[in-house]
Amino acid sequence: MELQARVPAGPIEAKWDAHRHHLKLVNPANKRKYDVIVVGSGLAGASAAATLAELGYNVQCFCFQDSPRRAHSIAAQGGINAAKNYQNDGDSVWRLFYDTVKGGDFRSREANVHRLAQISVNIIDQCVAQGVPFAREYGGLLANRSFGGAQVSRTFYARGQTGQQLLLGAYQALARQIGAGKVKMFPRTEMLDVIVVDGKARGIVARDLVTGAVRSHVGHAVVLATGGYANVYFLSTNAKGCNVTATWRAHKRGAAFANPCFTQIHPTCIPPSGDYQSKLTLMSESLRNDGRIWVPQRPADKRPPIAIPDAERDYYLERLYPSFGNLTPRDIASRRAKEVCDEGRGVGPTGIGVYLDFRDAIQRLGRQTIADRYGNLFAMYRQITGEDPYDVPMRIYPAPHYTMGGLWVDYNLMSTVPGLYVIGEANFSDHGANRLGASALMQGLADGYFVLPYTIGDYLTQGGLPVVDDEHAAVKDVEREVHGRVERLLGVNGNRSVDAFHRELGRLMWERCGMSRTREGLHEALERIPALRERFWREVRVPGRGEDLNQSLEKAGRVADFMEFAELMCHDALHREESCGAHFREEYQTPEGEAKRDDERYAYVAAWEFTGVGEKPALHRERLSFENVPLSQRSYK
Amino acid sequence: MNLVLHVWRQAGPVAQGEFARYDARDVSEHMSFLELLDVINEDLIAKGEEPIAFEHDCREGICGSCGMMINGEAHGPVRGVTVCQLHLRSFRDGDELWVEPWRATAFPVLKDLVVDRGALDRMIQAGGFVSVRAGSAPDANAIPIPKDDADLAFDAATCIGCGACVAACPNASAMLFTAAKVAHLGLLPQGQPERDRRVLAMVGRMDAEGFGGCTNHAECEAACPKEISIDFIARMNRDCVRAALR
Numbered sequence: 001m002e003l004q005a006r007v008p009a010g011p012i013e014a015k016w017d018a019h020r021h022h023l024k025l026v027n028p029a030n031k032r033k034y035d036v037i038v039v040g041s042g043l044a045g046a047s048a049a050a051t052l053a054e055l056g057y058n059v060q061c062f063c064f065q066d067s068p069r070r071a072h073s074i075a076a077q078g079g080i081n082a083a084k085n086y087q088n089d090g091d092s093v094w095r096l097f098y099d100t101v102k103g104g105d106f107r108s109r110e111a112n113v114h115r116l117a118q119i120s121v122n123i124i125d126q127c128v129a130q131g132v133p134f135a136r137e138y139g140g141l142l143a144n145r146s147f148g149g150a151q152v153s154r155t156f157y158a159r160g161q162t163g164q165q166l167l168l169g170a171y172q173a174l175a176r177q178i179g180a181g182k183v184k185m186f187p188r189t190e191m192l193d194v195i196v197v198d199g200k201a202r203g204i205v206a207r208d209l210v211t212g213a214v215r216s217h218v219g220h221a222v223v224l225a226t227g228g229y230a231n232v233y234f235l236s237t238n239a240k241g242c243n244v245t246a247t248w249r250a251h252k253r254g255a256a257f258a259n260p261c262f263t264q265i266h267p268t269c270i271p272p273s274g275d276y277q278s279k280l281t282l283m284s285e286s287l288r289n290d291g292r293i294w295v296p297q298r299p300a301d302k303r304p305p306i307a308i309p310d311a312e313r314d315y316y317l318e319r320l321y322p323s324f325g326n327l328t329p330r331d332i333a334s335r336r337a338k339e340v341c342d343e344g345r346g347v348g349p350t351g352i353g354v355y356l357d358f359r360d361a362i363q364r365l366g367r368q369t370i371a372d373r374y375g376n377l378f379a380m381y382r383q384i385t386g387e388d389p390y391d392v393p394m395r396i397y398p399a400p401h402y403t404m405g406g407l408w409v410d411y412n413l414m415s416t417v418p419g420l421y422v423i424g425e426a427n428f429s430d431h432g433a434n435r436l437g438a439s440a441l442m443q444g445l446a447d448g449y450f451v452l453p454y455t456i457g458d459y460l461t462q463g464g465l466p467v468v469d470d471e472h473a474a475v476k477d478v479e480r481e482v483h484g485r486v487e488r489l490l491g492v493n494g495n496r497s498v499d500a501f502h503r504e505l506g507r508l509m510w511e512r513c514g515m516s517r518t519r520e521g522l523h524e525a526l527e528r529i530p531a532l533r534e535r536f537w538r539e540v541r542v543p544g545r546g547e548d549l550n551q552s553l554e555k556a557g558r559v560a561d562f563m564e565f566a567e568l569m570c571h572d573a574l575h576r577e578e579s580c581g582a583h584f585r586e587e588y589q590t591p592e593g594e595a596k597r598d599d600e601r602y603a604y605v606a607a608w609e610f611t612g613v614g615e616k617p618a619l620h621r622e623r624l625s626f627e628n629v630p631l632s633q634r635s636y637k
Numbered sequence: 638m639n640l641v642l643h644v645w646r647q648a649g650p651v652a653q654g655e656f657a658r659y660d661a662r663d664v665s666e667h668m669s670f671l672e673l674l675d676v677i678n679e680d681l682i683a684k685g686e687e688p689i690a691f692e693h694d695c696r697e698g699i700c701g702s703c704g705m706m707i708n709g710e711a712h713g714p715v716r717g718v719t720v721c722q723l724h725l726r727s728f729r730d731g732d733e734l735w736v737e738p739w740r741a742t743a744f745p746v747l748k749d750l751v752v753d754r755g756a757l758d759r760m761i762q763a764g765g766f767v768s769v770r771a772g773s774a775p776d777a778n779a780i781p782i783p784k785d786d787a788d789l790a791f792d793a794a795t796c797i798g799c800g801a802c803v804a805a806c807p808n809a810s811a812m813l814f815t816a817a818k819v820a821h822l823g824l825l826p827q828g829q830p831e832r833d834r835r836v837l838a839m840v841g842r843m844d845a846e847g848f849g850g851c852t853n854h855a856e857c858e859a860a861c862p863k864e865i866s867i868d869f870i871a872r873m874n875r876d877c878v879r880a881a882l883r
Contacts, residue, residue, distance in 0.1 A: 067755070070798075133788075240693060548649070549747055
């Protein structure tokens with residue numbers, strides 16, 4: 001396996017433009033002769049499917065939900081970054097680029113990040129034109145707010161529902177193309193494998209989740225926009241259906257998986273309350289604009305928060321990071337929260353939590369302003385916890401939220417399998433070891449609206465894509481394998497539910513490969529995961545039939561893949577003997593407890609090649625060079 | 638706390654359905670209603686029975702996947718929430734709950750509590766969009782929009798497409814869903830060029846899908862987890878008349 005990043009030459013500001021000029025174009029009359037398969041209908045998938053169809057390609061789009069509008073992008077709350085500099089506060093493409101590379105702790109590819117910052121401005125234009133109702137000022141112009149890891153106000157938002165509004169924009173663009181017959185939509189259809197013919201991705205095998213029918217869908221290129229894998233932890237802020245299956249199965253067919261251990265733990269989530277807990281709810285990072293984070297100075301201080309005077313409170317982020325305060329990047333805010341809880345200073349009935357307090361903001365700005373900014377978040381918090389954050393500080397705790405790792409892609413967003421493109425959270429490319437807030441929406445839409453539609457055309461013009469139909473031997477082979485797997489899951493007939501196994505795996509991963517990691521812990525996880533996987537295949541019980549709507553079977557397939565994938569995550573975390581961004585190895589920290597990078601040994605992307613289930617994967621390195629943002633230790637002090 | 642559930646079980650689209658009784662004992666009041674169904678399902682799986690099929694995904698009230706009738710109320714007794722955000726503290730110990738899928742001709746039952754809401758997607762496909770190709774947009778601040786208009790458009794745009802409005806309506810009408818999209822785009826300058834076409838196409842599709850008409854019960858507004866106002870229906874009716882006359 002060879003990693004060719006295909007980063008164009010030239011100064012960073014000129015790379016993308018120069019590259020676009022050199023990309024070959026498909027004649028407008030020929031575009032309809034190409035079939036492109038898009039898996040996933042979130043921000044990346046819907047925007048890509050809609051844009052490719054607008055250009056004239058035939059698109060088939062797949063999602064496991066009942067409607068493309070339900071993809072998990074919809075749950076993003078806070079906002080989307082763009083270097084518009086509408087606030088005249090010194091923002092620029094360069095600054096957004098710089099902040100993102102630095103925020104990612106120097107483990108992303110500079111050229112990709114710069115392109116992202118350049119395109120960010122077009123995204124806002126596109127979304128407004130679609131009717132996305134961003135927040136506005138009384139003069140009628142767009143409003144902004146600030147987010148973690150930045151000192152400018154560059155985040156565009158739609159109350160606390162920015163992801164929803166952006167997704168509806170992309171979904172409506174997609175719906176228009178479905179109505180026009182240019183996109184054939186397959187809702188309630190789950191991709192279970194990639195079809196590779198003569199070394200090129202030519203289609204997918206998918207299961208109709210209503211009838212259970214397993215069918216092949218072939219085309220000239222395949223685009224995976226299937227999101228992240230934070231549900232490997234069972235408890236995360238992701239929707240219940242989010243899974244690693246599409247990317248994992250592509251990995252098993254030859255796509256390198258990059259930096260799988262880079263998982264973002266979001267600092268502001270509602271703490272878990274009991275064993276029945278099925279997911280964790282995020283409270284938008286935007287709350288950190290006005291909320292102040294604190295714990296009592298004394299351990300085991302059980303007084304109600306209002307009874308604790310300021311002098312006995314520790315606003316630890318403001319104390320440790322005076323210049324960024326409560327707006328330090330997510331990885332730092334999360335780790336510090338864990339630290340104070342480990343010291344016994346956590347709050348709430350479980351001691352797992354820190355306060356996010358709006359008392360001062362309400363005094364300064366008035367209740368109405370706070371309600372305008374965060375009303376729906378406050379209502380959500382009250383609904384879930386039964387406590388009113390206008391009167392009592394919120395309790396928050398970190399939870400798995402986003403995965404920076406993903407399938408390795410080159411500058412064109414193509415994986416190591418020719419013709420297999422990966423966009424949005426499913427790829428690894430732009431966020432390095434830590435993603436800044438409001439950057440995921442930006443990346444999903446940048447990839448889908450403005451990058452992939454150009455680069456995929458260049459691939460298609462290269463030819464070498466003879467007709468492949470459903471009867472092709474390679475297609476039939478993959479179909480047979482998928483059938484076999486479904487039957488195997490149904491045939492185990494053990495005595496333990498899929499969820500029980502998923503919870504066990506999740507707990508193990510959270511403890512050993514979560515917010516902080518150690519060599520011993522990772523070795524232990526690497527011993528326990530194969531044993532757990534073996535038990536899964538011996539003891540799992542999947543009731544019902546394959547030829548039916550069977551939610552247990554859907555979950556079983558996803559958890560079976562998590563069981564294999566978890567091992568790769570631990571291998572990656574173990575091999576990276578440094579701390580960077582969200583990857584915190586306890587052995588490698590500065591005296592102040594900050595992540596200690598080792599640029600000499602680890603300034604590379606770790607791209608893993610599949611060698612067999614339970615086998616040690618093969619490591620390939622893509623060296624990263626930082627010519628524009630000089631390597632430095634991140635400082636938010 | 639203890640609860641008794643009677644849950645609609647239906648093996649497939651054409652199968653005969655019936656209520657099955659499940660006793661939930663010693664469950665926490667902090668649990669969400671869907672977590673209660675998880676617990677019941679774990680029991681069923683342990684007993685070798687098929688778990689209750691129900692839709693859910695984000696479990697934070699925004700994806701619109703979940704939805705069921707609880708004692709005849711869409712998303713249950715609490716206003717302004719989806720069933721995934723409904724916590725057991727909203728019920729009393731010993732309550733008996735009847736849990737059913739959305740009931741509407743346009744929403745055929747697929748299995749247990751799962752229905753097919755594809756009709757809502759087809760209405761958006763008919764015209765619920767602004768036709769703007771990627772790359773052709775002017776600068777985002779080129780057209781100032783008065784804050785009040787933007788806010789009102791936003792109120793309409795918060796629809797999550799869950800279908801509770803249809804399920805709550807005695808006529809199984811989709812007027813609130815349709816009106817919300819018509820208003821969201823019709824209130825913004827970007828939506829003006831297609832305003833007439835949009836409303837006619839969406840309403841035409843709505844009728845073709847088998848949804849009923851609106852007779853002003855306002856059950857939709859009461860059931861809507863995003864509390865979208867029926868004022869938007871009046872606005873859509875005006876738009877419809879205007880478009881038909883032009």
